[in-house]
Amino acid sequence: MRGLTRFLLRGVVALAGIAALSVMGVLIYLQHPLFGALPNGARQARIENSPNYADGTFRNQIDTPMKTTDQPEWSMWAETILGKKGQPRPVAAVPAVKTDLKALDPAQDLVVWLGHSSYFVQLGGRRILIDPVFSTNASPVPMTNRAFDGSSRYQAEDMPDIDVLLISHDHYDHLDYPSIRALQPKVKQVITGLGVGGHFERWGYDIALVHEADWYDTLHLAPLTVHVVPARHFSGRTFKRDQSLWVGFALVSPKRRLFFSGDSGYAPHFAEVGRRLGPFDWVSLDMGQYDPRWANVHMNPEQAAQAAEDLKAEALTPGHAGRFSLSPHDWDDPFKRITTASKGRRYALWTPEIGRPIHLDGRKQDFSAWWESR
The missing domain is CATH 1.20.5 (Single alpha-helices involved in coiled-coils or other helix-helix interfaces)
Incomplete structure (x- = not known):
């Protein structure tokens, strides 16, 4: 015994x-530096003066519970990771085009989707990069969020010099440490939400070049104006959430208006942005990582279709899809559903392959259902 x-x-x-x-x-x-740094000092003092910050965290404009079912959070994530799924990844490589971005005429207004929520934009003679993720793993844990085969066509070295880097929030599939470090010699300015500058400062950026903005702040890069607008989401790279602000962007030049939602659930801010800053020539909206269990913080395609109407959009391109799978629905479900939801709407649905330029000069453009048979 x-x-x-x-x-x-x-x-x-x-x-x-x-x-x-x-x-x-x-x-x-x-x-490890990839986790960035929480705000402190003067940065934290500025945050505490924001009307969108209360009781130690940033808040959405409307009540936004993270979970929208009674399922415990541990069970939800276990089911997401280990549970039965449909087809979260394509069986074949996704089609992509390798455009020489450095050779493009900067005077041409255009957008190049780089997959997921990453975009290269030329507008008003400025070159803009939004939420660039060139890594093939969008997670701090290796091999847990792998990019789809064929979707990683671009790297930092493929980018020309960037007039302004826009970062919507600090989640790993939008703020990618290796990509941000590799881009540093090319980036002239950064615009992001309050608090996110702490990550850039830790990663060696000259903080004088990093502009941290609150909702409805405006920054001028003549002839371009960048409006930082609300989103309905959350933030955090470790266990402490909502210490930095999540945002979308409206880009306005003398000729055109573009909108990028960042990650966002559906909410009245889309109609408010449409009233203040619309109509928009083209918009990209989050519609690719939805689930009834977190319905407040990501849109489904039908909600995105309504948001495009709220924004008075002339054209819509699906965002937050096509490169990573963060939700258990089929990887191509967003494209199928937005195609159906867009029928009879006032806007045109534009669905380019990764790397194919979207021209904004009014020329005729045809986009195929490239996700079929994948």
Whole structure:
């Protein structure tokens, strides 16, 4: 009996040791620079003066519970990771075009979708890069969020010099540490939400070039005006959420108006932005990572169709889709559903392959259903 007791005690001690080492390993890993830095000092003082910050966190404009079912959060994520799924990844490589971005005439207004929520934009003679993720894994845990085959056609070295880098929020599939570091010599200015500058400062950027903005702040890069607008989402790169602000962008030149939602659930801010800044020539809207369990923080395609109407959009392109799978629905479901939801709408649905330019000069453009048979 004593032998059994000693054996069990040793087992408990061994398990405790393993647990302690695991915790220590996690704590050490959390010191890696990819996790960025939380706001402090003058940055935190500015945050605390924001009307969108209260009781230690940023808040959405309307009540936004993270979970929209009674399922416990641990169960929700276990089911998402381990549960039965349809086809979250294409069976074949997604089609993509490798456009020489450096050779494009900067005087041409155009947009090039780089997959997921990443865009290269030329507007009013300015070159703009939005939420660039060139990594093939959009997660701090290796091999947990792999890009679709064929979708990683672009790297930082393919980018020309960038007049302004726009970052909607600090989640890993929008703010990618290796990409941001690699882009540093090319980037002239950064515009992002309040608090996100802490990450850039830790990663070696000249903080004088990083403009942290609140909702409805305006920055002028003549002849371009960048309006930082609300989104309905959340933020955080570690266990502490909502310490930095999540935003969308309206880009206005003397000739055109573009809108990028960032990650956002459906909410009245789309109609408000449409009233203040619309109509828009072209919009990109989050519609690719929806689930009834987190229905407040991402739109489904039908909601995105309504948001495009709220924004008074002339053309819509699906965003937050086509490169990573963060939700258990079929990878091509967003494209199928937005095609159906867009029938009879006032806007045109434009669905380019990754890397194919969208021209904004009024020329005729035809876009195929490239996601079929993948």
